[in-house]
Amino acid sequence: MKKFLVAYLNEVGQIFSKQFNYDLDEVKKFINQTIERFENIYIQDHLERVGRNLILKLQLEERILKPFLLGQKLGLETKNIQQSILNALDYTNENDNDGKIIAQMHANHQTKAMMLKTIIKDITDEQIEFILNINN
Numbered sequence: 001m002k003k004f005l006v007a008y009l010n011e012v013g014q015i016f017s018k019q020f021n022y023d024l025d026e027v028k029k030f031i032n033q034t035i036e037r038f039e040n041i042y043i044q045d046h047l048e049r050v051g052r053n054l055i056l057k058l059q060l061e062e063r064i065l066k067p068f069l070l071g072q073k074l075g076l077e078t079k080n081i082q083q084s085i086l087n088a089l090d091y092t093n094e095n096d097n098d099g100k101i102i103a104q105m106h107a108n109h110q111t112k113a114m115m116l117k118t119i120i121k122d123i124t125d126e127q128i129e130f131i132l133n134i135n136n
Helices: 002-020 024-039 047-051 065-074 079-088 097-107 112-119 125-132
Strands: none
Touching: 002 024, 002 065, 002 079, 065 079, 065 125, 079 125, 097 112, 112 125
């Protein structure tokens, strides 16, 4: 999990550094601080809390898709961000409203493309195709 989180944060850091002209060394310091917080045994942040409101987090201008699409535009690596989007489509926590919605989509045998079209407002077919293309 840590390896994936570090790779994800590094991709987002590269994207923000290039798009917003942030100093990459400062971005890396922030990433390291974030990892240290996750490793702090006195701070507990359960996956169930982190995963809640997932459909909101998957909107085009939110924290997952916005950097993914910026990375696409800038020609930067986005495979870990992409994987987090695909992972979100498998978050079927019955204790969470969004998890229940996603679980129902699975029960109805919706494809990932249909799921994305349903839960992400104004997403284009081209964006869906890019998300689902595992060779990005």
